Amino acid sequence: MTVQQETTEVPEYLVYHSTKVMLEKFWASYLEMEKDPDSFRPVPALLPALTHKMGGFGKGMFVVFGAPPKGGKSAALLSCVSYISKVKPNALIGFISNEMWEQQLTRAFLSNISYVDRSRMKNIELDTGEKRKIDEAIRDFGQGINCAWGYNITTFEDLHKWIRNVEEHFGQPMEFIIIDYIHLMDGEGRTMTEKVPWITRQMKKLTHIFPGICVISASQLNNEHIKNENYSHTAFLYGGVDRDADAGIIIAPFKDESDRVVEGLKILHLPVVREGRGGEEKVAFRGEYALITGTQPEPREDIDELLANLEFAI
16 A cells, blocks of 8 residues: 555545645635635624624634523524525534424424514414415425434434434435534533533544534523623633633623613624634524524514514525
């Protein structure tokens, strides 16, 4: 066996290049991307203003949404699926739920794309109009989503196998892997303080093992930080996010001038951002629809009126 043959059998992420080869390889790929730039640019991160602050959902990024319990983490991840599918319909997405079982997650996502209250689905109380909205969502949007769904995949060995099986089934590389949420993954260490940083390192490694994949995940926040309105990087439990993530996004309550929480709105803080300028951005949050998206400054009482004023209505 020749040296060249041995090299070709080594995974691409372990192959070494000289500086000249590395630069030429990148420049050739850039000139190729210029022929169809929209296919290679980062996907907008739910709304344009947030994209400018963090650089969008780009290739090779590790992004973490953080919030207290019932703070909007799953809504953010499900909104990522519906939004990415709209702006880049051919992209292959993988969604792993280690928190909700299949019926719960499906109900939440169906609410996200149909704007039908998921609690009414749960209690089997839907009226004719709501059923029509669901039928239309499945017909007009659901069938066009290029996403594979997985449940209770907690080891990285199984996660790697799952991604490869999905890629083989769909016949294309996975561009986005969304994991809800990372603290339920199995990690090395005796305590969560030791395990979680190990898990975040493995998440970042996914972007190398599967070159260019964008990892989007959810993390629990420190409740004391939220109570004290401390939205720094230390609000992420156990650490690791500030070191390994390309963007850490905290979902926090929105308060009016009288310091009262405004229902239906959230503030996204970016205390962790590698490419971008950080800051904060206001978004609409409808928990009953598992929906987070952009909105005009003033909240609306009626969801149809609210959705009509979105920067990017899903």
